[in-house]
Amino acid sequence: MLIATWNVNSIRARMPRVVDFCEKQQPDVLCVQETKVIDEDFPAADLQQLGYDVAFAGQKSYNGVAVASRLPMKEIARGFDDGGEPADASRLLIVQIQPTPENPRTPVPVVNTYVPQGRDVDDDAFRYKLDWLQRLRALFDRNWSSRKRLLWVGDMNVAPQPMDVWEPERRGNHPDYHPDARAAFAHAAEWGFVDCFRELHPDAVEYTFYDYRDRHALENGNGWRVDHIMATRALASLCTECWIDLEPRTLEKPSDHTPLLARFEF
DNA sequence: ATGGTCGACTCTCGA
Helix, strand or coil: CEEEEEECCCHHHHHHHHHHHHHHHCCCEEEEECCCCCHHHCCHHHHHCCCCEEEEECCCCCCCEEEEECCCEEEEEECCCCCCCHHHHHCEEEEEECCCCCCCCCCEEEEEEECCCCCCCCCHHHHHHHHHHHHHHHHHHHHCCCCCCCEEEEECCCCCCHHHECCHHHCCCCCCCCHHHHHHHHHHHCCCEEEHHHHHCCCCCCCCECCCCCCCHHHHCCCECCEEEEEEHHHHCCEEEEEECCHHHHCCCCCCECCEEEEECC
16 A cells, blocks of 8 residues: 655645656555645546545635545544634544455554644744644544554654754754644654654655745755654554655646655555 | 745735
8 A cells, every 4th residue: 555645735736746646656545735725626536537536625725635545435534523723624634544355454544634834933823733733642542542553644844853854953943843843743643653754764864845935945955854654553564665756846836845655565 | 044935816824
């Protein structure tokens, strides 16, 4: 099973890139973030033509998450089940990959998140981000066992370790690297997740995000590893490959994030 | 980076 996550920064602007990506990498499951489109305008047909079933939870202009799957899939939930802001529903989409005759084992839930960015560590949005990660941890606690198979993927807007960001000594006040953001992410991950990229590549300095606003970010290596594929141990043990695909960046109209992929032998 | 560039959208906001 090949799963990919990609913050596409508008699914409508990016659809040619998404189609190229699917044709080349052939992911079984593709989770995207920042679709920036309401559900009635979601371009599902382009993905359905490639053989994908599509689930999406969007809103106007901002946020928006979607999952495309070639394996049987059913939508489990959108947003939290704890109340909260309406925008949460376009940041969190849970689906379940269903068993097949070839894969008769238990279903695999997939939690696709677009974690709030936080704007600035002095902004209320940063507190909302920290709370959001705490609510996500509580969601894991309520709904699943860390001994079972579970995937949590998406744009987490957190670089977990110093090696996950360019010049970490200068990023202490960035909402994606502030100690409080890393602690909140770590607390959610400590529920029982393995960071698949870091597990397979303990020393690799590779990034999934280069800021659009820095014209020379890519050539200078000024990037961030803020997109992640997290798996419970039961699944991480079956992860044979995990890599960042920079190829869409070389084509016309890249997004500022690049896809992250992981292959599981099941 | 009190900067820069995108994308959606009504002009300014979010990243």
